[in-house]
Amino acid sequence: MVLEEKKIPLRDGRTAVLRSPSVEDAEKLLRFIRKASGETEYLLRYPEEWDIPVEQETEWVERMRSAPSDMVITCYVDGTVVGNCQISCQTGIKASHRASIAIAVLRAYWGLGVGSAMMEALVDTARSWGKEILELEYIDGNHRARHLYEKFGFREISRRPNVFKCRDGSYQNVVYMQKYL
Numbered sequence: 001m002v003l004e005e006k007k008i009p010l011r012d013g014r015t016a017v018l019r020s021p022s023v024e025d026a027e028k029l030l031r032f033i034r035k036a037s038g039e040t041e042y043l044l045r046y047p048e049e050w051d052i053p054v055e056q057e058t059e060w061v062e063r064m065r066s067a068p069s070d071m072v073i074t075c076y077v078d079g080t081v082v083g084n085c086q087i088s089c090q091t092g093i094k095a096s097h098r099a100s101i102a103i104a105v106l107r108a109y110w111g112l113g114v115g116s117a118m119m120e121a122l123v124d125t126a127r128s129w130g131k132e133i134l135e136l137e138y139i140d141g142n143h144r145a146r147h148l149y150e151k152f153g154f155r156e157i158s159r160r161p162n163v164f165k166c167r168d169g170s171y172q173n174v175v176y177m178q179k180y181l
């Protein structure tokens, strides 16, 4: 599915654009996720794990645009990708009342309202699709993310220990949250 362009004011006075990425944006998206992955310990992969061909990313963008129950929403400032998020519906008769989300913003743009604007777009999308529950997981210790999620009405449901093991040998626990729409 595709979100049409929407302009949003940032807290520093600039204007950002939210829209689904087009295939021409594939390279920019890869640059974004490699950078974002190196800026925080709270994303799922290391930057080099995103060392994939542009063609593969282009196919993913195409697939997301035409998927009936997925949507990618990207945030652009002056043409640069500064944030990205995704909503994916669960499939199957017994699970299709739920959709899950994931979100990331470049460090230089944290605190400007990009995360909140993308979250609002994700919630609106889930409601327009008639979903009942929006769900997400985040890595324990990510207080900024938790603040954002609680601001939007998500509540912690459960925790899973030692889901990720970092290069330095430390483990990361995962927190599962839900929001009723």
Ligand SMILES: CC(C)(COP(=O)(O)OP(=O)(O)OC[C@H]1O[C@@H](n2cnc3c(N)ncnc32)[C@H](O)[C@@H]1OP(=O)(O)O)[C@@H](O)C(=O)NCCC(=O)NCCS
Residues within 6 Å of the ligand: 040, 042, 043, 103, 104, 105, 106, 109, 110, 111, 112, 113, 114, 115, 116, 117, 137, 138, 139, 142, 143, 144, 145, 147, 148, 151
């Ligand atoms: C989590 C993330 C998406 C938030 O995006 P953002 O664009 O900074 O979000 P916003 O600017 O809309 O809001 C940030 C909020 O966090 C608050 N905040 C800032 N630092 C904080 C901290 N250390 N602890 C708690 N809250 C904090 C801000 O005050 C703001 O709250 P407010 O809207 O009530 O004023 C972004 O920091 C990010 O991408 N982090 C790295 C990747 C990541 O962790 N993704 C989530 C994986 S589950």
